[in-house]
Amino acid sequence: MPHDPSANPPGGLRAAPAPPARAVRTIAVSGGKGGVGKTSVSVNLSLALADAGHRTLLLDTDLGLANVDVLLGLSPKFTLADVVAGRCSIEETLLTGPKGLMVVPAASGKRHMTDLSPAEHVGLIRAFSDMQHPLDTMIIDTAAGLGESVLTFSQAAHEVLVVVCNEPASITDAYALIKVLSRERGVARMHVVANMTRSAGEGRELFDKLSRVTDKFLDVNLNFLGAVPYDEWMRRAIQRQQAVLQAFPASAASLAFRALAQKIDKWQAPAMPRGNVEFFVERMIPGAGAAA
Numbered sequence: 001m002p003h004d005p006s007a008n009p010p011g012g013l014r015a016a017p018a019p020p021a022r023a024v025r026t027i028a029v030s031g032g033k034g035g036v037g038k039t040s041v042s043v044n045l046s047l048a049l050a051d052a053g054h055r056t057l058l059l060d061t062d063l064g065l066a067n068v069d070v071l072l073g074l075s076p077k078f079t080l081a082d083v084v085a086g087r088c089s090i091e092e093t094l095l096t097g098p099k100g101l102m103v104v105p106a107a108s109g110k111r112h113m114t115d116l117s118p119a120e121h122v123g124l125i126r127a128f129s130d131m132q133h134p135l136d137t138m139i140i141d142t143a144a145g146l147g148e149s150v151l152t153f154s155q156a157a158h159e160v161l162v163v164v165c166n167e168p169a170s171i172t173d174a175y176a177l178i179k180v181l182s183r184e185r186g187v188a189r190m191h192v193v194a195n196m197t198r199s200a201g202e203g204r205e206l207f208d209k210l211s212r213v214t215d216k217f218l219d220v221n222l223n224f225l226g227a228v229p230y231d232e233w234m235r236r237a238i239q240r241q242q243a244v245l246q247a248f249p250a251s252a253a254s255l256a257f258r259a260l261a262q263k264i265d266k267w268q269a270p271a272m273p274r275g276n277v278e279f280f281v282e283r284m285i286p287g288a289g290a291a292a
């Protein structure tokens, strides 16, 4: 596939004067266990949504091995850590990826979202509220595990996608995440994405397995969003520093990501007080929303 890396310059943004027409839908992509494909799902779903006409921002808060910017072959100049430290504005962190996708790269080095103080959260509020770019959807790639930042981002988002693979450790960790989010963070609804499935019915079976337990022990509404098959083209795309949707659009995984995006496209618009991403950071402040 042709790819022009120079089409994605860091910070290559144009002014976007029009205000957002509707509330920004925020979707946190979580999973509990590392390596289940959160970053892959976040990147490809974001691209599929961007391709479907959603003005999409991908916020990388996962400092795992495969950062979003690396996967997309982008070169960050600044990260969220620089925003927090007052070294740059949110706009300056924005990278433009394929299909017009906007990307805020993860903080580099040892700095982690969990280290943020309340004052730094306030700094982020200002930064987000100052942002002029109109958005429809914001996808947040969260870290592995059940750390505070994962829980806070998931709690703050409108929707939570739980990525799960058909292996005991992933199912156990997904259940643990769903349990904490529902019992301690008041998240009443979550969507399951079965990743790396090996047969047509496996994703649904995996969902049924998980929802049998959640139905029994938790008060949560689980929705099966869909499955992404195990696909070797995913790894080949990574070698090219491209998302599979971009490098191999006709692959089975790419088709699955488009199908997920189509379902999300049909969701009802979120009812939020403001058509701005500011609310998102506001809801991250401990004590501002549900019990921390």
Ligand SMILES: Nc1ncnc2c1ncn2[C@@H]1O[C@H](COP(=O)(O)OP(=O)(O)OP(=O)(O)O)[C@@H](O)[C@H]1O
Pocket (backbone or CB within 6 Å): 031, 033, 034, 035, 036, 037, 038, 039, 040, 041, 062, 063, 064, 065, 066, 143, 144, 195, 196, 197, 228, 229, 230, 231, 232, 234, 235, 238, 253
């Ligand atoms: N559907 C799939 N088919 C084949 N390989 C996949 C699929 N989804 C993800 N992978 C591969 O699995 C590996 C882990 O994926 P990814 O980095 O997205 O996981 P993650 O959950 O974000 O991990 P971490 O939390 O540790 O950063 C990558 O090499 C990726 O290419």
